[in-house]
Amino acid sequence: MRNEPPSGIDELHAIVDQKLTTLVRELEEAGWNAEDIAFAIDGVLRRKWLDQAEALRRTRAAVPEDFVSDGNEG
Numbered sequence: 001m002r003n004e005p006p007s008g009i010d011e012l013h014a015i016v017d018q019k020l021t022t023l024v025r026e027l028e029e030a031g032w033n034a035e036d037i038a039f040a041i042d043g044v045l046r047r048k049w050l051d052q053a054e055a056l057r058r059t060r061a062a063v064p065e066d067f068v069s070d071g072n073e074g
Helices: 009-029 034-062
Strands: none
Touching: 009 034
């Protein structure tokens, strides 16, 4: 089914959490506060990744499951 999370997603979340925790600690040690760091991470993710990923997800959801490309859609 399309809406099921990919296998290994829990492992991916754990890896991302670990990397973000390390980044936040490093930035806090450099004098930044956690709130500013969190909003900066959120802003970068939205501008560089989430907007595009959400658009792709919406596009995929709009395509019928039985769609077969003939290569002339564009």
